Amino acid sequence: MPAPYSYDLRSKAIAAVKRGEKKIEVSRFFKISRNTLDLWLKKERETGDYQASRQVGVGTQPKIQELEKFKEFVKKNSDKTQKQMAQLWGCEATQQNISYACRKLGISRKKNLWVSRKR
Incomplete structure (x- = not known):
């Protein structure tokens, strides 16, 4: 599974959009897709933060634990x-x-x- 983008990159990209720069220019500058930027902005609107989601409980427990x-x-x-x-x-x-x-x-x-x- 690929690693998520860093919080620092996310905050810089979102700050650039809030300053009034165009989303397409921001996405090209930071080398991220436009969809990714839109998802970060949507997540910030809904939750108030754009931190990467942590997957909880990924995988299964082994049958043989002892x-x-x-x-x-x-x-x-x-x-x-x-x-x-x-x-x-x-x-x-x-x-x-x-x-x-x-x-x-x-x-x-x-x-x-x-x-x-x-x-």
């Missing part, structure tokens, strides 16, 4: 596939949830199979 407990679970069930682990874990966890939690803990899906060379 990582230490999950780490012990993986050690006990290391012979199982992720799909089988998901069924054993419960909480409507899926294979993908198991994969994300393993990645977060740094646990590889690959088995360490050491093949000795013949001498």
Whole structure:
């Protein structure tokens, strides 16, 4: 997601419009779209400020939140596939949830199979 424009830039652009400069000239000078400038002005009229909106609660909570407990679970069930682990874990966890939690803990899906060379 792109970062919002700085509050300083917003305030300078809006101040220029309030001084009487044309919106199109202001938008070209500050290299912003005319629509963006109009949205800032509209937001100032409606709320009294033109601060960037903060998104609250973006994303979802992971199904597996108790990582230490999950780490012990993986050690006990290391012979199982992720799909089988998901069924054993419960909480409507899926294979993908198991994969994300393993990645977060740094646990590889690959088995360490050491093949000795013949001498």
